[in-house]
Amino acid sequence: MSGVQRFSRATLPVMPWKNGGGTTQEIASWPQGAALDSFGWRVSIATIAAAGPFSVFAGIDRQIMLLEGDGVRLFTHDGRIDQRLGVPHEPFAFSGDEAIDCTLLGGASNDFNVMTRRGQWRADVRVLDSASAIAAAPHGVLLALRGAWRLNDETCREGEGVFWADVAPQAWQAVPDGGSEHARLAVVRIVPA
Template sequence: MNGVQRFSRTALPAMPWKNGGGTTQEIASWPQGAGLDSFGWRVSIATIAAAGPFSVFAGVDRSIMLLEGDGVRLFTHDGRIDHRLDVPQQPFAFSGDDVIDCTLLGGASNDFNVMTRRGQWRADVRVLARASTIEPAPHGVLLALRGEWRLNDEACREGAGMHWADTAQAWQAAPAHEDARLLVVRIVPA
C-alpha cells in the first residue's frame, strides 16, 4: 500500500459485525493485510444500528467521530466514561482497553474510526474548514466531509478521499466553498 491511494465512501465494501449491531467499511490498515489483532493502525467508517458493547482492543488507542445520524452514548459501567457522541465532526479519543457500551440516541449513525497500536503509532485527527498546509506524516487519511477540496492541485469531492502509507508528504488543502470541511488524519510514530 505504498504511495497515495484514492477512495470513495460509496465504493468501500461493508462487512457485518459479529454481533449484528452494525457494519464496518475499512478505508485502510497497515501493514496491508493485517488482521484485527496485528494492525499497526486502522481507519474505517462504521454504521452503528443497534445498542451493544464495543469490541475491546487491548493496547490500542481509538478515536471516533460522528459523521451522520443521531449519534450514540458511549459509557463504561464504572462511570469513568459517559460521552454523548451527538455533534458531527468532533473527534472523541478513548482507550481500546476500556469496556465500552453503546446506546443509540435515535436511529442508526455513521462514525469515522481511527485505531493505532499504542507505543507504535499515534493519530492526530482534526477537521479543517479553511485553506491549510498539512504537515507531512508517514501515514494518513484525508476525507472530504462536505463540499469539494483541492489537495495538492487534485480535486477531491465530498465523500471521496486519499490514504497513504510510507509516503511522508505535505498537503496544500484548499476548499472550493467556505462551508466545505476536510477530515485530516496524520499517523506518526509514537
C-alpha cells in the first residue's frame, strides 16, 4: 500500500470478532498486512451488536466515535472511565491498555476506530463540517460521513473516502460538493510520534 487509494464502506470486507459481539471492516493499516499485534496504525469501522469487553491492545492509543446507531457506553469496572458514545461524530480517546467493557445504549451501532502504536505514531482525529485546508501528513484517512466532498481532485460521496500511507506528506483542500449545509468529513492525520 502506497500512494493515495480510494475506498467505499460498501465494499470493505467484513470480519467477525472473535467474541461474536460484532464485526470489523478495516479501512487501512500500516505496514500493509501487519497482524493485530504488530501494526503501526490501523483505521477501521466496527459494528457493535452485543455488550461485552473490548479487546486489550497494550501499547496502543485508541480513538473511537459513533457513526450510526444508538451508541454504546464504555467503562472500566474501577470507574476511571465511564463514557457514553451516544452522539455521532464526537471522537473519544483512550488507552488500549485499559480493560474496557461495553454496553449498548439501544440496538447495534457502527463506530469509527483509529489505533496508533504509542511512541511510534500519533493520530489527530477531527470532524469537519465546512471547507478547510488539511495540513500535510505522511499517512491518513478521509471519510465522507455526510454529503459529498471534493478532496483535492477526488470527489467522495457519503461512505466513501481516501487513505494514503508511506508518501511525501499529503495536504488536502476539503470542500463540501454542492455546498451541502449538513456535510461532515472525518479527518485522520497520522504523523510520527
